C-alpha cells in the first residue's frame with residue numbers, strides 16, 4: 001500500500017507550536033502526584049491475599065504447627081517441598097500432637113507460588129506470605145529449611161487451637 | 176500353565192450343592208457351603224461372600240475372610256428378600272411366572288446371614304445407603320479425627336467409607352469421650368484407643384489364629400476400650416498382623432510409626448527371605464529406600480499373614496557398611512576396581528584353574544537362577560559344591576526351622592550336598608591338603624562354617640560375592656558386590672516346593688549388581704556356555720534342565736507361584 005505523505009503547512013513547518021504542546025504536557029505531569037516507586041529503597045506493600053513465599057508458623061504456645069502430615073509435599077506440583085518425618089519416637093516436645101517435622105525444606109527455585117500447600121494443610125501451618133523478592137548468592141541459600149521457614153513465618157493466631165482443646169478435654173475427663 | 180504331572184494342582188474339593196441367588200438383580204450361583212476361614216470346615220455361605228463372588232463391594236469393618244465372623248460393626252447391612260411360600264410350602268408365583276419375592280422388613284448383616292435359594296440381596300437401595308450413613312455417623316461420634324498425625328491415613332477404611340458413604344459434616348456438638356492414647360501394648364505395637372472402632376478383628380486374630388488370647392475389651396458403652404491382659408505384653412510372633420487387620424489407625428507398628436506416609440510408598444510384590452516358608456509380601460519403598468513389608472495374600476503359602484521376625488528383618492538392606500565397590504586384592508594390597516576391568520581379570524584367572532581344583536559354595540539365600548549359573552560354573556570345573564544350612568526354632572504357624580529362603584532351590588540346582596553342609600568339611604580338607612586351590616563363595620562367610628582364615632590364606636584364588644563385608648570378603652582376591660532381594664528379580668523355592676518369584680523394588684547402591692548379571696558375563700569366557708539374555712529366558716532354560724521344575728515357566732509363576740514335587 002502506498003501512503004501519500006501530506007505536505008506540511010507553514011505553521012506545522014515551524015515546529016514551535018508542537019514543542020510548546022510537548023512542554024505543556026511535561027509541566028502538567030511535573031505538578032501531578034508521583035507514581036514511580038524508588039525500588040529497592042522503597043518497597044511495594046502487597047495487597048491482602050497476595051501469594052508470596054510459603055512459610056511455616058508457630059501457634060500461641062510456641063509449637064510448630066506443622067505435624068508433618070506430608071500432604072503439602074504430596075500436592076506441591078513442582079515437588080518443591082521435602083519433609084523428613086520424625087520417625088518412631090515422634091517429637092516429644094509436641095506433647096499430645098505426637099508428631100512434627102524433623103526437617104522441612106522448600107526449594108524456592110522450584111516453588112511456583114501456587115498456594116496449594118496452604119490450601120491443603122489441615123493444620124493451618126503453612127501460609128503464603130508477602131515476600132515476593134527472593135534472591136540469594138547460591139542455590140543452597142534458596143532452599144529454605146525448617147528453621148528459616150519458622151523464623152520468617154512467625155506466630156499464627158489460631159482461633160480454634162484444636163490440639164490444646166483436645167488435651168484440655170482429656171485432662172478434664174481424668175486422662 | 177503346562178499340564179505336566181509334576182505340577183501339583185490343589186486338591187479339588189468335593190463338589191458342593193450350588194445355590195442361585197440374585198445380587199442387585201444379577202443372578203449368581205454360589206456353593207451352599209464354603210470352607211471356614213480359620214478351621215477350613217464347610218460352613219453356610221453368607222451374603223457377603225455371594226456379593227464378593229460377582230465383585231459387588233459391600234463395605235465392612237469387622238468381617239475378614241480369614242477370621243471368625245463377629246457381626247458387630249453393622250457396616251455391612253443390606254436389604255434382602257426371599258421367595259414367598261404358600262401354605263402348601265410351594266413358592267407363590269407372580270402373574271408373569273417368576274417367584275414372588277417377599278422383601279424382609281428389616282435389613283440383615285451380610286457378613287453373618289447365610290444365603291438361601293432364590294434369595295435376592297439389595298446392596299444399593301436408598302435405605303441401605305441411609306443405614307451406612309448412620310453407622311458412619313455413630314462411628315465418628317467419639318472419633319478423634321487424628322488423620323494428620325495418624326499413620327493409617329491413606330489406607331484407612333474409616334476415611335474411605337466416610338468419603339464413599341458418610342456425611343460431609345458432623346451433627347455432634349457435645350464433648351467427645353477421650354480414651355487412652357499412645358498405649359504401649361507390647362514391644363512392637365502402639366495402641367490409640369480413641370481411634371479404635373471396636374471391630375474386634377485384633378482380638379479374634381490373636382485368639383483364634385495365633386492361639387494367644389492376649390487382647391480384650393474392657394469398660395462399657397462409649398467407654399469400651401481395647402486392652403492387653405494386665406501385666407502381660409502383647410508380644411507373640413504374629414502381633415504385627417493386627418496392625419494390618421485393624422481397619423483404622425488404632426494399632427500401629429512401632430517400627431513403621433511416623434516414618435513415611437503410605438501414599439508415597441511404591442508397592443512391589445516380593446517374598447520374605449527370613450525362613451523357608453517364603454511368605455508373600457509387598458515391599459513399600461520410596462526413592463530407593465525401603466520402609467516396610469506387608470503380607471500379601473497367597474492361600475497356598477501364608478494365607479494373609481506373616482511373622483514379626485520376618486517382617487522386621489530388613490534393616491540390613493540399608494546397612495551403611497554395604498559392599499558397593501568391586502575390590503581386587505593382589506598380595507596384601509586391596510585396590511578398588513570396577514566391573515569393566517575386574518571381570519576380564521577374573522575370567523582369565525578362572526580359566527586357568529584346572530578341573531578338580533575348584534570348590535563352589537553358594538548360599539541358599541541366593542536366587543535359584545544364581546545357584547543354577549553357579550552350578551554350571553561348578554560343573555565345568557568338576558568342583559565340589561555346597562550350601563550352608565541355617566536353622567532356628569520353628570513355631571506353630573508360619574516360621575520354619577529352615578532359615579534359608581531357598582534351600583529347595585539349592586537342592587534342585589545340585590549345588591547343595593545331601594545333606595546340605597556335608598561337603599563343607601570336605602572342602603576344608605581339600606584346601607588343607609592343597610588339592611583345592613580356587614574357592615568361589617556366594618553369600619556366605621565361610622570362616623564361620625569350618626573354613627577358617629588360615630585355610631583361605633592358602634588358596635590361589637578366592638572369589639567372594641556378598642552384600643555385607645565379612646571375614647571371607649576381607650580375604651578375597653575378588654570381591655563382587657551383590658544385591659539384596661529387593662534390588663533384583665528372581666525366584667525362590669520354599670520348603671514345600673512352592674516356586675515363587677519376586678520383583679525389584681529399589682535400585683542397588685553404588686557398583687553393586689545383581690549376581691545373575693555378572694555371572695552371565697563370566698560364564699561364556701570361562702565355560703563357553705552363554706546364558707539366555709533375559710531373566711525370564713534364564714528361568715525357562717533352567718526349568719527345562721532341572722527335572723523337578725519340568726514344565727514350569729516364568730509366566731506360569733504369576734503372583735502366587737507354582738507348587739512342584741520335591
Ligand code: SF4
Nearest residue numbers: 076111112114115117
Ligand atoms: S506454593 Fe505451590 S509450588 Fe510453592 S511450595 Fe506451595 S505447593 Fe509447592
Ligand code: SF4
Nearest residue numbers: 066067069070072121
Ligand atoms: S500440610 Fe501442613 S501440617 Fe501437613 S506437612 Fe504440610 S505444612 Fe505440615
Ligand code: SF4
Nearest residue numbers: 321322325331423424
Ligand atoms: S483412624 Fe482413620 S479416620 Fe481415624 S484418625 Fe486415623 S486415618 Fe483418620
Ligand code: SF4
Nearest residue numbers: 371372374375377421
Ligand atoms: S484396635 Fe483396630 S482391630 Fe482392634 S478392635 Fe479396634 S479397630 Fe478393631
Ligand code: FES
Nearest residue numbers: 237238248249286
Ligand atoms: S462386617 Fe458385618 S457386621 Fe461388621
